[in-house]
Amino acid sequence: GAVVSQHPSWVICKSGTSVKIECRSLDFQATTMFWYRQFPKQSLMLMATSNEGSKATYEQGVEKDKFLINHASLTLSTLTVTSAHPEDSSFYICSASGRAPYNEQFFGPGTRLTVL
Amino acid sequence: QKEVEQDPGPLSVPEGAIVSLNCTYSNSAFQYFMWYRQYSRKGPELLMYTYSSGNKEDGRFTAQVDKSSKYISLFIRDSQPSDSATYLCAMSANQAGTALIFGKGTTLSVSS
Numbered sequence: 001g002a003v004v005s006q007h008p009s010w011v012i013c014k015s016g017t018s019v020k021i022e023c024r025s026l027d028f029q030a031t032t033m034f035w036y037r038q039f040p041k042q043s044l045m046l047m048a049t050s051n052e053g054s055k056a057t058y059e060q061g062v063e064k065d066k067f068l069i070n071h072a073s074l075t076l077s078t079l080t081v082t083s084a085h086p087e088d089s090s091f092y093i094c095s096a097s098g099r100a101p102y103n104e105q106f107f108g109p110g111t112r113l114t115v116l
Numbered sequence: 117q118k119e120v121e122q123d124p125g126p127l128s129v130p131e132g133a134i135v136s137l138n139c140t141y142s143n144s145a146f147q148y149f150m151w152y153r154q155y156s157r158k159g160p161e162l163l164m165y166t167y168s169s170g171n172k173e174d175g176r177f178t179a180q181v182d183k184s185s186k187y188i189s190l191f192i193r194d195s196q197p198s199d200s201a202t203y204l205c206a207m208s209a210n211q212a213g214t215a216l217i218f219g220k221g222t223t224l225s226v227s228s
Binding site: 004006032034041042043044045046049091093095097104105106107108109110112 | 158159160
């Protein structure tokens with residue numbers, strides 16, 4: 001159990017376009033979902049935390065108007081990178097946490113975004 | 117000083133060696149300590165989870181936490197080529213279901 005999926009796994013887009021990444025908890029209800037960004041050879045940096053039905057809480061330095069997060073249901077959260085630029089190219093990873101026994105963070109496989 | 121420090125390596129060992137991976141931290145509020153394994157272009161996979169100080173063993177893996185020194189370790193016995201990956205330490209002041217602070221990760225290569 002405790003499987004988290006992400007879609008797409010890899011996306012290439014042109015500068016100025018928007019990209020939506022989905023994160024799903026497949027076999028448990030995720031009361032909280034987290035979005036991380038990881039640059040090559042760097043650690044995971046938390047971007048935002050979202051609770052189902054509430055607005056996301058963004059970390060300092062993360063533009064909430066650029067990285068739109070929606071957590072509309074207990075199994076789905078989406079991250080939309082608006083007006084993407086090459087510097088947004090990164091590996092985006094979500095994680096999900098629910099109630100016991102799923103009260104750890106279970107990570108998705110990640111989405112690699114390349115902005116040309 | 118960063119909240120969590122981890123030597124990025126790379127660390128290369130022969131098959132069968134004992135591997136020691138370490139992290140130090142500065143925030144004394146951290147109580148939950150985790151080790152994740154991440155293969156290239158994949159999401160992190162939870163290996164070990166420890167609350168407060170002490171040791172925890174799971175198969176070939178042993179996690180140690182020394183809160184007095186703000187130092188945590190992961191030992192891998194009888195290392196295998198399949199252990200080759202990046203190992204990330206992560207910590208939280210609250211339970212594991214809350215935001216985690218990650219180390220940079222140590223890249224391990226085990227040669228056969």
